[in-house]
Amino acid sequence: MSRVDYRGLAALDAVIEYGSFDKAAAALAITQSAVSQRIRMLENSAGELLIVRSQPPAATAAGQRLIAHYRQVQLLEAALTAFPHAGPGAPARPEIAIAINADSAATWLQEAVAPLLATGDCMLHIRLDDQDHTMTMLREGRVFGCVTSETAQVAGTSATPLGAMRYACVASPDFAARHFAGGFTAAAVQHAPTLNFDRKDALQTRFIAQRTGHTGRVPHHSLSSSEGYVRFLEAGYAYGMLPLLQCAALLEAGKLVDLAPGHVLDVPLTWHMWDIQTPFTRTLSDSIITTARRWLLQSQP
Template sequence: MSLDPVQLATFQAVVDHGSFDAAARVLHVTPSAVSQRIKALEQVVGQVLVRRTRPCEPTDAGRPLVRLGGQVALLEREALADARGALSGRARVAVVVNADSLEGWFLPVLTDLPDVQFELHTDDEGHTAELLRAGAVMAAVTSERVAVQGCRVTRLGAMRYLAVATPTFHARWFADRTPADAFAAAPVICFNRKDVLQRRFTRATTHRDVDPPTHFVPAAASFVEAIRLGLGWGLVPEGIAGPEIADGRLINLTPDRHLDVPLFWQYWRLESTVLSALTAAVQRIAAVALRQPSRN
């Protein structure tokens, strides 16, 4: 049995807008019609596709259809634009990016595609691919090198992090201690509970698992500001940390050590003009902004 495109579009509207009523308003039909279409689609698939929660969410069985619905909508829009010989409304592209890339190098990518509307999501680089698996986004900056099913993957380079703190913080916690003792005792700042970079760095540096006092600051700019205020030490991208180290505002706690995090670009395996242009822009800017094997 084939999927009914109207039912699929209705399912997509429910997921995108969070309720049957909201989908009905967007589609200009009654909530009853939306409910009937969703039930008919679930009968074809043989699975419950939508959790009737607030907001509505796709079930595990529904996630592949979320991705399919987004792909169909993108290709339809591009085909219509080609047929008319001009853009028929702006394409909308959902992308998930880790916070440090969004703060540092990713935003200039968007200027290469002025006719595209972007919906940006952010998450830890080790978790961004989850939104790609769920079909919620079309592309992701991620640390996962193995392609998500239905996606292509290309290496972008590595983001280098430096362990930094203020001179006052360094004098209090690091000046008269071994690195192992200092990292075990000194307060550390993490982005959120998914952020394992600081733990990875201290394990590699001290060869121990340490459990220091930890602050969670889940915003890139605020994260760096917390370090500037002396609340703790943390790993900061070299592009941000470098000038502050040069000016003496921050100190590199381990000048002979850094942490490189390889980043990859994963995107839907589609013959899409928009995704191809976005991928080209991402690769071009990442080639300059990130560490490449030839200049490590």
């Protein structure tokens, strides 16, 4: 591609972001045919397919690289213009997207993003996924940074260890008495229902394998809500893994009990970010690192 077509890149980004050509056209205030034409011209210039016309549309590897480039340029351009707080005709506020696991979002994230959001000069889009999968969004250029359990380096990014989130396997006292009277055993886990956050959630199976040696299927419910997950366990419908940051008070109050006292699962987390230095990205990144290290378990020297 000899010359970058930023109108085409904007159309490409919008189609992937909104999941359809119709919604992309509405977001860009142009017609659907104009969106299609811009992407065709971009593909002709690139000499390869950039979008798989599926439902929803998916970016090819080349398309992902161009989207990453476009979003990085958007961040850099936003840093060149001081954002006036009000007034007609004011430039759009810069936007930053990050990916983070639900447990971090439910515990320390609000404190971490406060310095960025306090002024209202920047719009933050927080996308939730399992800590083992947030890196995918960074690789695809869909987010500026991510909190992940992955350690593999992505070209053009930096990685900073944050610490480990410590999990305990917990349930309500009644549930524990009903299903784990004989302890946390391989026989018990094959009958007692556990609770997964979603289909990607592997914390329960990892802990079960470590503690009991059982690696087969176990009965499970699914609930993709961090707050709802806690309430589900409190109600006695299942057992599951909760961060100690989230359940310490419930354990102390006796509303939940530890099914395997003395045994925990530590999940190291890392902050990965594109090497883009703007006032907004620096504020966000510095605060995420500082806050996470204050709340997460730090390894002893």
